[in-house]
Amino acid sequence: MTKFESQYPSFPSIRMRRNRMKKFVRRIVSENTLTINNLIQPIFVTEGKFENTYIDSMPGIKRHSLYSIVNEAKEIYNLGIPAIAIFPYIPKELRNENALESINENNIICKTIKEIKNSCPDLGIICDVALDPYTNHGHDGIVINNEINNDKTIEILCEQALIQAKAGCDIIAPSDMMDGRVKSIRLALDKKNYINTSILSYSAKYASSFYGPFREALGTKNIKNSINNKKSYQMDPANSHEALREIRLDINEGADIIMIKPAISYLDIIKIAKQSFEIPIFAYQVSGEYSMIKAASEKGWINEKNIIFESLLSIKRAGASCILTYFAKDIAKSL
Numbered sequence: 001m002t003k004f005e006s007q008y009p010s011f012p013s014i015r016m017r018r019n020r021m022k023k024f025v026r027r028i029v030s031e032n033t034l035t036i037n038n039l040i041q042p043i044f045v046t047e048g049k050f051e052n053t054y055i056d057s058m059p060g061i062k063r064h065s066l067y068s069i070v071n072e073a074k075e076i077y078n079l080g081i082p083a084i085a086i087f088p089y090i091p092k093e094l095r096n097e098n099a100l101e102s103i104n105e106n107n108i109i110c111k112t113i114k115e116i117k118n119s120c121p122d123l124g125i126i127c128d129v130a131l132d133p134y135t136n137h138g139h140d141g142i143v144i145n146n147e148i149n150n151d152k153t154i155e156i157l158c159e160q161a162l163i164q165a166k167a168g169c170d171i172i173a174p175s176d177m178m179d180g181r182v183k184s185i186r187l188a189l190d191k192k193n194y195i196n197t198s199i200l201s202y203s204a205k206y207a208s209s210f211y212g213p214f215r216e217a218l219g220t221k222n223i224k225n226s227i228n229n230k231k232s233y234q235m236d237p238a239n240s241h242e243a244l245r246e247i248r249l250d251i252n253e254g255a256d257i258i259m260i261k262p263a264i265s266y267l268d269i270i271k272i273a274k275q276s277f278e279i280p281i282f283a284y285q286v287s288g289e290y291s292m293i294k295a296a297s298e299k300g301w302i303n304e305k306n307i308i309f310e311s312l313l314s315i316k317r318a319g320a321s322c323i324l325t326y327f328a329k330d331i332a333k334s335l
């Protein structure tokens, strides 16, 4: 022991708590922050008898009408949230094997894009490209011989992307997990001169039970096809290297941004993606994540606002630059 050490008045000399002792110091040593720029609000829209109905498993979230979604969009824009992601509830009579409504230029999504762009042109609009809202079995693709047919599905996805781009959608977001769709959609968009329409690819989308409440929102919960889950196209939760391959492929095919989904159970994937690639990485805090927080908060078991902040901050800390979250509006109000 040196003389100095023996005379040293207190133990330990390294006190981590010094950097936590006062509010100002906590602020200046903080490594990550959540801002409004990091939030995207997903919203649901429909026409017909489910207009303005609430979703039981997603307390506080409703399926807007074409009229109410425009007001909602304005409110979201005025709160400072940069973008929304729109999802449709399609009336059952418009769903079929070939998902024809998905390529109808006058479908609810295209009408919604036009209405919102009219009244709120600077709000970014993101649209899913996938067939599940439009098929009568709820799968993301076309079923041929009891299999989700990759290449046939892509043909329709390209048309779907085109009508959405034509309606004014800023960011096309393929969430279907077919192979090669990013490249095909990029080529289709470029060919029609939508060179500035971006692609946000759901690259690492896991076959997750956290999507349950979303499927209630869209009415796709009771997939009645014999292929009764999405495991033949969405990823196995056991895998992480495979996520890197998926992401690399999508980047090479021309994706502008990539998405990891769900978020909280896949923070490790967000982190390795961030370390491995230079592309912006988004994460989707999905419906089940929302509903679990809502349910426990309603019971008074957790502090809702604190948990939302903590969960969103952890997603940012892992490496996501932006988060799709049903809490976006709530959190924007308190930021």
Ligand code: PBG
Residues within 6 Å of the ligand: 128, 130, 131, 132, 140, 175, 176, 210, 211, 212, 213, 214, 215, 230, 285, 286, 287, 288
């Ligand atoms: C459909 C799609 C899903 C979600 C976004 N797009 C569900 C699914 O794949 O079954 C889930 C979003 C959520 O749970 O909030 N392609």
